[in-house]
Amino acid sequence: MLASIPFPDISPVLFALNIPQWHFTIGGTDFSLGGFELAIRWYALAYILGILVAGWLMRLAIRRPNLWPEDKAAFSEKNLDDLITWLIIGIIVGGRLGYVLFYKPLYYLEDPIAALRIYDGGMSFHGGFLGVVMAGILFCRKYQIPMLRAADVMAVSAPAGLLFGRLANFINAELWGRETTLPWGVVFPGYEAQTCSDAVMGLCARHPSQLYEALGEGLILSVALLHLLFRTKALRRTGLLTGLFISGYGLTRFLVEMVRQPDAHFQTLQNPIGYALQLGSWGLTMGQMLSLPMLIVGFWLMAKACKT
Numbered sequence: 001m002l003a004s005i006p007f008p009d010i011s012p013v014l015f016a017l018n019i020p021q022w023h024f025t026i027g028g029t030d031f032s033l034g035g036f037e038l039a040i041r042w043y044a045l046a047y048i049l050g051i052l053v054a055g056w057l058m059r060l061a062i063r064r065p066n067l068w069p070e071d072k073a074a075f076s077e078k079n080l081d082d083l084i085t086w087l088i089i090g091i092i093v094g095g096r097l098g099y100v101l102f103y104k105p106l107y108y109l110e111d112p113i114a115a116l117r118i119y120d121g122g123m124s125f126h127g128g129f130l131g132v133v134m135a136g137i138l139f140c141r142k143y144q145i146p147m148l149r150a151a152d153v154m155a156v157s158a159p160a161g162l163l164f165g166r167l168a169n170f171i172n173a174e175l176w177g178r179e180t181t182l183p184w185g186v187v188f189p190g191y192e193a194q195t196c197s198d199a200v201m202g203l204c205a206r207h208p209s210q211l212y213e214a215l216g217e218g219l220i221l222s223v224a225l226l227h228l229l230f231r232t233k234a235l236r237r238t239g240l241l242t243g244l245f246i247s248g249y250g251l252t253r254f255l256v257e258m259v260r261q262p263d264a265h266f267q268t269l270q271n272p273i274g275y276a277l278q279l280g281s282w283g284l285t286m287g288q289m290l291s292l293p294m295l296i297v298g299f300w301l302m303a304k305a306c307k308t
Helices: 041-060 079-102 104-112 112-117 126-144 147-171 209-229 240-256 286-307
Strands: 015-021 022-026 029-033 036-041 277-279 283-284
Touching: 015 041, 036 041, 041 079, 041 147, 079 104, 079 112, 079 126, 079 147, 104 112, 126 147, 126 286, 147 209, 147 240, 209 240, 240 286, 283 286
Parallel strands: none
Antiparallel strands: 015 036, 022 029, 277 283
């Protein structure tokens, strides 16, 4: 008998509001408004919670100048409100562009308007990360703030959003892993999730790769960074926390990609694993290729910080 965990009965929609339709006439012309359902999804809530928690953590750090080099925070609470706005734009624009360019460039080249339909789904962490980097650079230039000092406190606040986001991925039954016979394999719903080469008793259990990432890049990385921030003098070693976040995410993502189901458009009969870079029987997925530079940059930043 297959040892597995049935997928919990959780709707991707947190709650929905039915907006009634109104009809009215202006100057003899009939108009109508409403008549649709406004759905609030767990994924949207994850973004909102991630941003709120990030802002709260950064505010806590700013209010403790003794944590910072020269006992002075990199920027003020007033600047923080502006920074959060920049980061929201960076996450949305960068995440969408990253998905379009890294994962489905040919598809969106044929239908460029589809790239604007964010509600159809499709966001890339690596793209969102680059968007945040650009937003941070522009913010720091505007207010003449040392970039790495600002990056350190932003890095500490980021894993909470990743934790919420990966949990939302699980609730949405998306980004699941490859098939497995391990006892914690999850039987995800849907035709694609249940299409396995070695299904047992008609059921296909898969790695809950979303939960692996929620644990690694979310909970564990968050605890490590918060401990270093509030219990040590890590913030005084400029670049250390940024390096740990970047390399910690890169390592977690690289390892989880070994059991994560790749995007279907990367798979062929000759490439069933879905490698984006294939050399014989060995290769790297797109997620691994994008994570390798993060590992290199992260380790370099930590090494440089430890020398100071």
